[in-house]
Amino acid sequence: MREILTFVAQADDETSDLVNSVLQSILLDLIIRSDDVSLGSSNVTIMSCPMVNQTILKRIALHLKRNHCSSFVRPLIPNPSSMRHLSSSTETPMQTELDRINTDHDWRYNLFMQCSKGQLELLFQMEAVKNWSTLMASSRLDCADDLAIGFPPLYREHCSSSSAGYIRVASWNLNRFTLAKAKHPGFREVLCLTILRARISLLVLQEVASLDVVNVICSELNNPTLPHIKQWLYRNPPTRTRCWEAATSINSVGSMFRSSEFAVFLYDKHSGIRIKRTHLLEPRIADAIDAVPKRLRVFSRSPCCALCSVRDERFILVSVHLKAQGLRRSQVGETSAEVEAMTHLVQAFNETQPESTHLVIIGDFNLNPDHKAFSGLKDRGLKSVLEGNQPTTVAGVGKANMTAGNRPHFQSSPMAYDNAWILSRKPTSLSSSEFFTGHSGVITNCLRHPLIPDDTGAGANGFLSDHCPIWFDLMVP
Numbered sequence: 001m002r003e004i005l006t007f008v009a010q011a012d013d014e015t016s017d018l019v020n021s022v023l024q025s026i027l028l029d030l031i032i033r034s035d036d037v038s039l040g041s042s043n044v045t046i047m048s049c050p051m052v053n054q055t056i057l058k059r060i061a062l063h064l065k066r067n068h069c070s071s072f073v074r075p076l077i078p079n080p081s082s083m084r085h086l087s088s089s090t091e092t093p094m095q096t097e098l099d100r101i102n103t104d105h106d107w108r109y110n111l112f113m114q115c116s117k118g119q120l121e122l123l124f125q126m127e128a129v130k131n132w133s134t135l136m137a138s139s140r141l142d143c144a145d146d147l148a149i150g151f152p153p154l155y156r157e158h159c160s161s162s163s164a165g166y167i168r169v170a171s172w173n174l175n176r177f178t179l180a181k182a183k184h185p186g187f188r189e190v191l192c193l194t195i196l197r198a199r200i201s202l203l204v205l206q207e208v209a210s211l212d213v214v215n216v217i218c219s220e221l222n223n224p225t226l227p228h229i230k231q232w233l234y235r236n237p238p239t240r241t242r243c244w245e246a247a248t249s250i251n252s253v254g255s256m257f258r259s260s261e262f263a264v265f266l267y268d269k270h271s272g273i274r275i276k277r278t279h280l281l282e283p284r285i286a287d288a289i290d291a292v293p294k295r296l297r298v299f300s301r302s303p304c305c306a307l308c309s310v311r312d313e314r315f316i317l318v319s320v321h322l323k324a325q326g327l328r329r330s331q332v333g334e335t336s337a338e339v340e341a342m343t344h345l346v347q348a349f350n351e352t353q354p355e356s357t358h359l360v361i362i363g364d365f366n367l368n369p370d371h372k373a374f375s376g377l378k379d380r381g382l383k384s385v386l387e388g389n390q391p392t393t394v395a396g397v398g399k400a401n402m403t404a405g406n407r408p409h410f411q412s413s414p415m416a417y418d419n420a421w422i423l424s425r426k427p428t429s430l431s432s433s434e435f436f437t438g439h440s441g442v443i444t445n446c447l448r449h450p451l452i453p454d455d456t457g458a459g460a461n462g463f464l465s466d467h468c469p470i471w472f473d474l475m476v477p
Contacts, residue, residue: 135450135461141189141228143446144235146197150445152471165477166437167271167310168199171418173206173321173364173467176257182216186451189226190464191217196232198443198471201271202308205264206321206364207256207465214246214264240270247275247306251283253321254301263304263319272311272476279305281318281345298341299323300334303361310476313435315358316349322366335366336373343376346423350380358435359423364467366417374421382421385440385472392418394466397444418442418470440472 136142140149147153152168174181174191181187195203208214221244224230245267252260267273282292282302292302300323308317322339325332342361349359361382367373369388391397396415424435452462 139448139450139461140446141193141449142231151197151443152199152439152441165475166473167201167273167476168471168473169202169204169360169362169420170195170198170200170443170469170471171204171206171319171362171364171420172469173418173465175207175465175467176259177205177208177213177465178259179210179212179216182210182213184451185226186449187464188216188220189228190447190449190452192220192224192226192229193232194443194446194469195221195266196229196236197446198469200469200471201268202273203266203469204317204319204362205266206261206319208248208262208264209256209259211248211262214248214266217266218244218246243269245269247278249278249280249304249319251280253280253304253319254299256301261301261321263321265306265308265317265319274309275317276307276309278307281305299338303342303345310474313358313476314354314356315360315435316353318345318359318361318363320361320363320365322364324366332367336371339365339367339371339373340376343380346377346380346382349423355425358425360420361422362420364418368416369419369421377421380423382423383436385420385422385436386416386442386470388416388419390442391415392442392468392470394447394463394468397442397468418467420470420472435474435476437473437475440470443469443471 143149172194177187194200220226220229222242224233247265247267249263253263254261263278265275265278267275280302281304282297282299299320301321304319306317306319308315320342323331323335325335345361346359349357353359359382361377369384369386374384386392391400393415399415422436447465447468448461448463450461452464453460454462
Protein backbone atom coordinates (compact mmCIF):
# COMPACT_ATOMS: atom_id res chain seq x y z
CA MET A 1 0.00 0.00 0.00
CA ARG A 2 2.84 2.38 0.83
CA GLU A 3 4.42 1.86 -2.59
CA ILE A 4 1.09 2.57 -4.27
CA LEU A 5 0.58 5.77 -2.28
CA THR A 6 4.11 6.94 -3.01
CA PHE A 7 3.58 6.31 -6.72
CA VAL A 8 0.30 8.24 -6.73
CA ALA A 9 1.73 11.13 -4.73
CA GLN A 10 4.78 11.52 -6.96
CA ALA A 11 3.00 11.19 -10.29
CA ASP A 12 4.01 14.00 -12.63
CA ASP A 13 2.48 15.09 -15.92
CA GLU A 14 4.06 12.20 -17.81
CA THR A 15 2.77 9.53 -15.46
CA SER A 16 -0.57 11.02 -14.42
CA ASP A 17 -2.27 9.32 -17.38
CA LEU A 18 -0.90 6.01 -16.18
CA VAL A 19 -2.21 6.60 -12.67
CA ASN A 20 -5.68 7.54 -13.90
CA SER A 21 -5.79 4.60 -16.29
CA VAL A 22 -4.77 2.14 -13.61
CA LEU A 23 -7.34 3.45 -11.15
CA GLN A 24 -10.06 3.39 -13.81
CA SER A 25 -9.11 -0.15 -14.73
CA ILE A 26 -9.28 -1.26 -11.10
CA LEU A 27 -12.65 0.38 -10.49
CA LEU A 28 -14.04 -0.98 -13.74
CA ASP A 29 -12.94 -4.48 -12.80
CA LEU A 30 -14.54 -4.14 -9.37
CA ILE A 31 -17.80 -2.84 -10.82
CA ILE A 32 -17.99 -5.63 -13.41
CA ARG A 33 -17.43 -8.20 -10.66
CA SER A 34 -20.05 -6.61 -8.44
CA ASP A 35 -22.57 -6.72 -11.32
CA ASP A 36 -22.12 -10.50 -11.49
CA VAL A 37 -23.69 -10.86 -8.07
CA SER A 38 -27.48 -10.90 -8.18
CA LEU A 39 -29.39 -8.52 -5.98
CA GLY A 40 -31.11 -11.44 -4.27
CA SER A 41 -27.91 -13.20 -3.38
CA SER A 42 -27.33 -13.90 0.26
CA ASN A 43 -23.62 -13.18 -0.18
CA VAL A 44 -22.70 -9.63 0.81
CA THR A 45 -19.81 -8.30 -1.25
CA ILE A 46 -17.31 -5.72 -0.10
CA MET A 47 -18.62 -3.30 -2.71
CA SER A 48 -22.06 -3.36 -1.08
CA CYS A 49 -20.85 -2.70 2.45
CA PRO A 50 -22.72 0.11 4.23
CA MET A 51 -19.48 2.11 4.61
CA VAL A 52 -19.24 2.56 0.81
CA ASN A 53 -20.99 5.60 -0.65
CA GLN A 54 -23.17 3.80 -3.20
CA THR A 55 -24.25 7.04 -4.93
CA ILE A 56 -20.68 7.98 -5.75
CA LEU A 57 -19.95 4.41 -6.79
CA LYS A 58 -22.90 4.38 -9.21
CA ARG A 59 -21.73 7.63 -10.78
CA ILE A 60 -18.27 6.17 -11.31
CA ALA A 61 -19.81 2.99 -12.68
CA LEU A 62 -21.97 4.93 -15.15
CA HIS A 63 -18.99 6.95 -16.35
CA LEU A 64 -16.80 3.89 -16.75
CA LYS A 65 -19.44 1.78 -18.50
CA ARG A 66 -19.85 4.51 -21.11
CA ASN A 67 -16.19 4.10 -21.89
CA HIS A 68 -15.67 0.42 -21.18
CA CYS A 69 -15.30 -0.43 -24.86
CA SER A 70 -12.21 1.76 -25.19
CA SER A 71 -9.01 -0.16 -24.76
CA PHE A 72 -6.77 0.37 -21.76
CA VAL A 73 -3.99 2.78 -22.61
CA ARG A 74 -0.53 1.89 -21.33
CA PRO A 75 2.14 4.50 -20.53
CA LEU A 76 3.20 6.92 -23.22
CA ILE A 77 6.81 5.95 -22.60
CA PRO A 78 7.77 3.34 -25.22
CA ASN A 79 7.80 -0.19 -23.89
CA PRO A 80 11.17 -1.94 -23.93
CA SER A 81 9.67 -4.75 -26.04
CA SER A 82 8.86 -2.28 -28.82
CA MET A 83 12.50 -1.29 -29.00
CA ARG A 84 13.96 -4.76 -29.39
CA HIS A 85 14.57 -4.21 -33.08
CA LEU A 86 17.34 -1.81 -32.09
CA SER A 87 20.73 -3.44 -31.93
CA SER A 88 22.65 -3.40 -28.68
CA SER A 89 25.33 -1.33 -30.34
CA THR A 90 22.85 1.53 -30.83
CA GLU A 91 21.57 1.60 -27.25
CA THR A 92 22.03 4.92 -25.51
CA PRO A 93 21.95 5.99 -21.86
CA MET A 94 18.51 7.50 -22.55
CA GLN A 95 17.21 4.12 -23.72
CA THR A 96 18.65 2.46 -20.64
CA GLU A 97 16.87 5.00 -18.47
CA LEU A 98 13.60 4.40 -20.36
CA ASP A 99 14.01 0.67 -19.78
CA ARG A 100 14.44 1.29 -16.08
CA ILE A 101 11.41 3.60 -15.92
CA ASN A 102 9.22 1.13 -17.81
CA THR A 103 10.32 -1.73 -15.59
CA ASP A 104 9.43 0.35 -12.54
CA HIS A 105 6.05 1.29 -14.06
CA ASP A 106 5.31 -2.34 -14.92
CA TRP A 107 6.15 -3.42 -11.38
CA ARG A 108 3.88 -0.78 -9.82
CA TYR A 109 1.11 -1.52 -12.33
CA ASN A 110 1.25 -5.20 -11.40
CA LEU A 111 1.20 -4.21 -7.75
CA PHE A 112 -2.07 -2.39 -8.36
CA MET A 113 -3.63 -5.23 -10.32
CA GLN A 114 -2.70 -7.95 -7.83
CA CYS A 115 -4.59 -6.28 -4.98
CA SER A 116 -7.69 -8.12 -3.88
CA LYS A 117 -11.05 -6.37 -3.67
CA GLY A 118 -10.73 -6.34 0.10
CA GLN A 119 -7.32 -4.69 0.01
CA LEU A 120 -8.49 -2.05 -2.44
CA GLU A 121 -11.62 -1.29 -0.47
CA LEU A 122 -9.59 -0.91 2.71
CA LEU A 123 -7.21 1.37 0.84
CA PHE A 124 -10.04 3.57 -0.43
CA GLN A 125 -11.62 3.76 3.03
CA MET A 126 -8.46 4.93 4.83
CA GLU A 127 -8.68 8.53 5.97
CA ALA A 128 -5.01 8.98 5.05
CA VAL A 129 -5.74 7.96 1.46
CA LYS A 130 -8.80 10.19 1.16
CA ASN A 131 -6.67 13.18 2.11
CA TRP A 132 -3.36 11.93 0.70
CA SER A 133 -2.67 14.91 -1.54
CA THR A 134 -3.47 17.34 1.28
CA LEU A 135 -1.29 15.46 3.74
CA MET A 136 1.61 15.30 1.30
CA ALA A 137 1.39 19.03 0.70
CA SER A 138 1.22 19.87 4.41
CA SER A 139 4.15 17.61 5.31
CA ARG A 140 6.24 19.20 2.51
CA LEU A 141 8.28 16.05 2.07
CA ASP A 142 8.96 16.71 -1.60
CA CYS A 143 9.44 20.49 -1.46
CA ALA A 144 12.44 21.44 -3.60
CA ASP A 145 13.31 24.64 -1.72
CA ASP A 146 14.43 23.81 1.82
CA LEU A 147 15.11 27.45 2.71
CA ALA A 148 11.57 28.46 1.74
CA ILE A 149 10.08 26.07 4.31
CA GLY A 150 12.21 27.20 7.21
CA PHE A 151 15.32 25.02 7.20
CA PRO A 152 18.44 26.89 8.31
CA PRO A 153 20.66 28.21 5.53
CA LEU A 154 24.22 27.08 5.22
CA TYR A 155 26.69 29.24 7.06
CA ARG A 156 27.56 32.11 4.72
CA GLU A 157 25.05 30.47 2.37
CA HIS A 158 27.48 29.00 -0.14
CA CYS A 159 29.85 26.87 1.91
CA SER A 160 29.31 23.28 2.92
CA SER A 161 28.35 22.67 6.53
CA SER A 162 31.36 20.38 6.86
CA SER A 163 33.93 22.46 4.98
CA ALA A 164 35.37 25.96 4.99
CA GLY A 165 35.90 25.64 8.74
CA TYR A 166 32.29 25.08 9.89
CA ILE A 167 30.27 22.12 11.11
CA ARG A 168 26.63 22.02 12.13
CA VAL A 169 25.79 20.26 15.40
CA ALA A 170 22.26 19.35 16.46
CA SER A 171 20.34 17.66 19.27
CA TRP A 172 16.98 15.89 19.17
CA ASN A 173 14.92 14.08 21.77
CA LEU A 174 13.20 11.37 19.70
CA ASN A 175 10.55 10.44 22.29
CA ARG A 176 10.93 6.70 22.99
CA PHE A 177 12.48 5.90 19.62
CA THR A 178 12.34 2.12 19.33
CA LEU A 179 13.70 -0.21 16.66
CA ALA A 180 10.14 -0.57 15.34
CA LYS A 181 9.98 3.20 14.83
CA ALA A 182 13.37 3.20 13.10
CA LYS A 183 12.11 0.56 10.66
CA HIS A 184 8.84 2.43 10.08
CA PRO A 185 9.14 4.34 6.77
CA GLY A 186 7.41 7.46 8.11
CA PHE A 187 9.57 7.90 11.21
CA ARG A 188 12.77 7.00 9.37
CA GLU A 189 12.05 9.33 6.44
CA VAL A 190 11.39 12.37 8.65
CA LEU A 191 14.53 11.78 10.72
CA CYS A 192 16.86 11.27 7.75
CA LEU A 193 15.33 14.06 5.66
CA THR A 194 15.72 16.51 8.55
CA ILE A 195 19.40 15.60 8.89
CA LEU A 196 19.98 16.11 5.17
CA ARG A 197 17.88 19.24 4.73
CA ALA A 198 19.43 21.00 7.72
CA ARG A 199 22.96 19.98 6.62
CA ILE A 200 23.68 18.49 10.03
CA SER A 201 27.11 16.90 10.48
CA LEU A 202 26.82 15.76 14.11
CA LEU A 203 23.53 14.83 15.80
CA VAL A 204 23.14 13.94 19.48
CA LEU A 205 20.01 11.88 20.20
CA GLN A 206 18.07 11.29 23.41
CA GLU A 207 15.40 8.68 24.23
CA VAL A 208 16.76 6.00 21.91
CA ALA A 209 15.43 2.67 23.17
CA SER A 210 17.73 0.26 21.30
CA LEU A 211 21.30 0.32 20.03
CA ASP A 212 20.09 -1.44 16.86
CA VAL A 213 18.42 1.83 15.86
CA VAL A 214 21.73 3.36 14.79
CA ASN A 215 22.39 0.66 12.19
CA VAL A 216 19.02 1.29 10.55
CA ILE A 217 19.46 5.07 10.43
CA CYS A 218 23.08 4.98 9.23
CA SER A 219 22.14 2.48 6.53
CA GLU A 220 19.35 4.74 5.26
CA LEU A 221 21.64 7.78 5.18
CA ASN A 222 24.46 5.93 3.42
CA ASN A 223 22.32 3.82 1.06
CA PRO A 224 18.85 5.39 0.91
CA THR A 225 15.82 3.28 0.07
CA LEU A 226 12.95 5.67 0.88
CA PRO A 227 11.57 7.72 -2.04
CA HIS A 228 11.77 11.25 -0.67
CA ILE A 229 15.31 10.76 0.60
CA LYS A 230 16.41 9.51 -2.81
CA GLN A 231 14.56 12.42 -4.42
CA TRP A 232 16.30 14.95 -2.18
CA LEU A 233 19.73 13.47 -2.88
CA TYR A 234 18.99 13.53 -6.61
CA ARG A 235 18.22 17.24 -6.38
CA ASN A 236 21.16 17.90 -4.03
CA PRO A 237 23.92 15.48 -5.05
CA PRO A 238 26.64 15.19 -2.39
CA THR A 239 30.17 16.20 -3.29
CA ARG A 240 31.54 12.96 -1.83
CA THR A 241 30.40 9.52 -0.77
CA ARG A 242 28.25 9.50 2.33
CA CYS A 243 29.77 7.88 5.41
CA TRP A 244 27.53 8.15 8.45
CA GLU A 245 28.59 6.38 11.63
CA ALA A 246 27.46 6.38 15.24
CA ALA A 247 28.92 6.17 18.72
CA THR A 248 26.72 5.19 21.64
CA SER A 249 26.77 4.68 25.36
CA ILE A 250 27.75 1.04 25.83
CA ASN A 251 25.19 0.66 28.60
CA SER A 252 21.92 2.49 29.13
CA VAL A 253 21.99 5.94 30.68
CA GLY A 254 18.87 5.09 32.65
CA SER A 255 15.22 4.29 32.16
CA MET A 256 12.32 5.83 30.31
CA PHE A 257 8.74 4.64 29.90
CA ARG A 258 8.84 0.82 29.58
CA SER A 259 12.37 0.83 28.21
CA SER A 260 16.02 1.60 28.77
CA GLU A 261 17.49 4.73 27.23
CA PHE A 262 20.78 5.04 25.34
CA ALA A 263 22.79 8.09 24.31
CA VAL A 264 23.61 8.25 20.59
CA PHE A 265 26.11 10.41 18.69
CA LEU A 266 25.41 10.25 14.95
CA TYR A 267 28.06 11.86 12.73
CA ASP A 268 29.26 12.22 9.16
CA LYS A 269 32.77 10.80 9.10
CA HIS A 270 33.62 12.62 5.89
CA SER A 271 33.15 15.92 7.72
CA GLY A 272 36.35 15.13 9.58
CA ILE A 273 34.52 14.13 12.76
CA ARG A 274 35.87 11.31 14.92
CA ILE A 275 34.50 10.04 18.24
CA LYS A 276 37.12 7.97 20.03
CA ARG A 277 35.23 6.76 23.09
CA THR A 278 32.19 7.33 25.30
CA HIS A 279 31.79 7.08 29.05
CA LEU A 280 28.88 7.35 31.47
CA LEU A 281 29.30 9.85 34.28
CA GLU A 282 27.23 7.61 36.58
CA PRO A 283 27.37 3.98 35.32
CA ARG A 284 24.21 2.04 36.20
CA ILE A 285 25.22 -1.63 35.72
CA ALA A 286 25.21 -3.21 39.17
CA ASP A 287 28.24 -5.46 38.61
CA ALA A 288 30.38 -2.74 37.00
CA ILE A 289 33.51 -1.79 38.91
CA ASP A 290 32.73 1.92 38.74
CA ALA A 291 28.95 1.61 39.15
CA VAL A 292 27.36 4.34 41.26
CA PRO A 293 24.92 3.08 43.92
CA LYS A 294 21.40 4.37 43.49
CA ARG A 295 21.43 6.25 46.79
CA LEU A 296 24.46 8.26 45.64
CA ARG A 297 23.27 9.14 42.16
CA VAL A 298 22.73 12.78 41.35
CA PHE A 299 21.13 12.33 37.92
CA SER A 300 17.95 10.48 37.00
CA ARG A 301 19.72 9.53 33.75
CA SER A 302 23.49 9.54 33.60
CA PRO A 303 25.17 12.13 31.36
CA CYS A 304 27.24 10.46 28.65
CA CYS A 305 30.61 11.98 27.73
CA ALA A 306 32.19 11.51 24.30
CA LEU A 307 35.74 12.44 23.30
CA CYS A 308 35.32 14.08 19.91
CA SER A 309 37.78 15.55 17.42
CA VAL A 310 37.10 17.52 14.26
CA ARG A 311 40.21 17.79 12.17
CA ASP A 312 42.72 19.47 14.54
CA GLU A 313 40.23 20.57 17.19
CA ARG A 314 39.38 18.50 20.26
CA PHE A 315 36.29 18.82 22.44
CA ILE A 316 34.26 16.90 24.97
CA LEU A 317 30.59 16.31 24.14
CA VAL A 318 28.29 15.61 27.07
CA SER A 319 24.83 14.31 26.20
CA VAL A 320 22.26 14.97 28.92
CA HIS A 321 18.61 14.16 29.49
CA LEU A 322 17.74 15.68 32.83
CA LYS A 323 14.73 14.85 34.97
CA ALA A 324 11.36 16.09 33.72
CA GLN A 325 9.64 18.74 35.83
CA GLY A 326 6.61 16.53 36.40
CA LEU A 327 2.93 17.34 36.44
CA ARG A 328 2.37 21.05 37.18
CA ARG A 329 6.15 21.45 37.68
CA SER A 330 5.93 19.39 40.87
CA GLN A 331 9.52 18.13 40.50
CA VAL A 332 11.18 21.26 39.14
CA GLY A 333 13.38 21.33 42.25
CA GLU A 334 14.95 17.99 41.31
CA THR A 335 15.50 19.20 37.75
CA SER A 336 17.22 22.32 39.07
CA ALA A 337 19.45 20.20 41.32
CA GLU A 338 20.64 18.19 38.32
CA VAL A 339 21.46 21.39 36.42
CA GLU A 340 23.41 22.74 39.39
CA ALA A 341 25.32 19.45 39.64
CA MET A 342 26.69 20.05 36.14
CA THR A 343 29.03 22.64 37.66
CA HIS A 344 31.05 19.80 39.22
CA LEU A 345 31.49 18.34 35.73
CA VAL A 346 32.76 21.70 34.46
CA GLN A 347 35.19 21.94 37.37
CA ALA A 348 36.54 18.44 36.66
CA PHE A 349 36.86 19.34 32.98
CA ASN A 350 38.90 22.45 33.77
CA GLU A 351 41.18 20.50 36.09
CA THR A 352 41.90 17.57 33.77
CA GLN A 353 41.66 18.69 30.14
CA PRO A 354 44.21 20.63 28.08
CA GLU A 355 43.46 24.31 27.50
CA SER A 356 42.88 23.69 23.79
CA THR A 357 39.93 21.36 24.52
CA HIS A 358 36.37 22.71 24.26
CA LEU A 359 33.31 21.57 26.24
CA VAL A 360 29.80 21.15 24.81
CA ILE A 361 26.96 20.07 27.13
CA ILE A 362 24.01 19.26 24.90
CA GLY A 363 20.59 17.65 25.09
CA ASP A 364 17.26 17.90 26.88
CA PHE A 365 17.62 19.98 30.05
CA ASN A 366 13.87 20.12 30.78
CA LEU A 367 14.46 23.66 32.04
CA ASN A 368 14.61 27.12 30.47
CA PRO A 369 18.12 28.52 29.97
CA ASP A 370 17.18 31.68 31.89
CA HIS A 371 16.37 29.68 35.05
CA LYS A 372 18.50 30.60 38.06
CA ALA A 373 19.80 27.01 38.23
CA PHE A 374 22.02 27.77 35.22
CA SER A 375 23.82 30.63 36.98
CA GLY A 376 26.62 28.26 38.01
CA LEU A 377 27.33 27.33 34.39
CA LYS A 378 27.24 30.98 33.34
CA ASP A 379 29.66 31.94 36.13
CA ARG A 380 32.11 29.34 34.82
CA GLY A 381 32.11 30.81 31.32
CA LEU A 382 29.58 28.58 29.57
CA LYS A 383 27.31 30.15 26.97
CA SER A 384 23.85 29.00 25.90
CA VAL A 385 23.46 28.57 22.13
CA LEU A 386 19.75 29.46 22.38
CA GLU A 387 18.39 32.56 24.08
CA GLY A 388 15.36 30.77 25.45
CA ASN A 389 12.67 32.79 23.69
CA GLN A 390 11.84 30.01 21.22
CA PRO A 391 10.13 26.80 22.38
CA THR A 392 11.74 23.49 21.49
CA THR A 393 8.67 21.28 21.87
CA VAL A 394 5.92 20.71 19.31
CA ALA A 395 3.26 21.79 21.80
CA GLY A 396 5.23 24.92 22.65
CA VAL A 397 5.67 25.84 18.99
CA GLY A 398 1.93 25.45 18.44
CA LYS A 399 1.09 27.72 21.36
CA ALA A 400 3.69 30.27 20.26
CA ASN A 401 2.22 30.40 16.77
CA MET A 402 -1.27 30.98 18.15
CA THR A 403 -0.18 33.83 20.42
CA ALA A 404 2.61 35.31 18.29
CA GLY A 405 0.81 38.62 17.91
CA ASN A 406 0.16 39.04 21.62
CA ARG A 407 3.56 38.50 23.20
CA PRO A 408 6.87 40.35 22.83
CA HIS A 409 9.69 38.69 20.92
CA PHE A 410 12.04 38.66 23.92
CA GLN A 411 9.65 36.89 26.28
CA SER A 412 10.99 33.58 27.56
CA SER A 413 9.24 30.42 26.41
CA PRO A 414 8.09 27.98 29.10
CA MET A 415 9.06 25.09 26.84
CA ALA A 416 12.61 25.96 25.73
CA TYR A 417 13.97 22.70 27.10
CA ASP A 418 16.48 21.49 24.50
CA ASN A 419 19.72 23.42 24.31
CA ALA A 420 23.51 23.33 24.37
CA TRP A 421 25.99 25.07 26.65
CA ILE A 422 29.49 25.72 25.33
CA LEU A 423 32.75 26.48 27.09
CA SER A 424 34.80 27.99 24.29
CA ARG A 425 38.54 28.02 24.84
CA LYS A 426 41.12 29.59 22.55
CA PRO A 427 41.44 27.32 19.47
CA THR A 428 44.89 25.99 18.69
CA SER A 429 44.80 27.17 15.08
CA LEU A 430 42.51 30.19 15.21
CA SER A 431 44.10 33.29 16.77
CA SER A 432 41.16 35.05 18.49
CA SER A 433 38.23 33.56 16.58
CA GLU A 434 35.32 32.07 18.49
CA PHE A 435 34.55 28.35 18.57
CA PHE A 436 30.79 28.99 18.54
CA THR A 437 29.78 31.15 15.57
CA GLY A 438 26.59 32.49 17.15
CA HIS A 439 24.42 30.85 14.48
CA SER A 440 21.75 28.62 16.03
CA GLY A 441 18.05 27.85 15.93
CA VAL A 442 15.16 25.43 16.31
CA ILE A 443 13.78 23.42 13.38
CA THR A 444 9.99 23.57 13.56
CA ASN A 445 8.89 22.60 10.03
CA CYS A 446 8.54 19.29 8.18
CA LEU A 447 8.60 17.16 11.33
CA ARG A 448 5.47 15.16 10.48
CA HIS A 449 4.64 12.44 7.97
CA PRO A 450 1.37 11.12 6.48
CA LEU A 451 2.34 7.57 7.46
CA ILE A 452 2.86 8.43 11.14
CA PRO A 453 -0.29 8.16 13.30
CA ASP A 454 -1.24 11.33 15.13
CA ASP A 455 -1.21 11.56 18.91
CA THR A 456 -4.70 10.10 19.26
CA GLY A 457 -3.99 7.22 16.89
CA ALA A 458 -7.19 8.03 15.00
CA GLY A 459 -5.62 9.77 12.02
CA ALA A 460 -2.42 10.35 10.13
CA ASN A 461 0.27 12.98 9.52
CA GLY A 462 1.66 12.74 13.02
CA PHE A 463 4.95 14.06 14.41
CA LEU A 464 8.10 12.00 14.80
CA SER A 465 8.58 13.36 18.32
CA ASP A 466 7.10 15.83 20.77
CA HIS A 467 10.44 17.68 20.64
CA CYS A 468 11.95 19.77 17.84
CA PRO A 469 15.63 19.49 16.89
CA ILE A 470 17.94 22.35 17.83
CA TRP A 471 21.10 23.24 15.87
CA PHE A 472 24.17 25.48 16.03
CA ASP A 473 27.34 26.05 14.01
CA LEU A 474 30.89 25.61 15.24
CA MET A 475 33.99 27.04 13.62
CA VAL A 476 36.53 24.26 13.14
CA PRO A 477 39.28 24.89 10.57
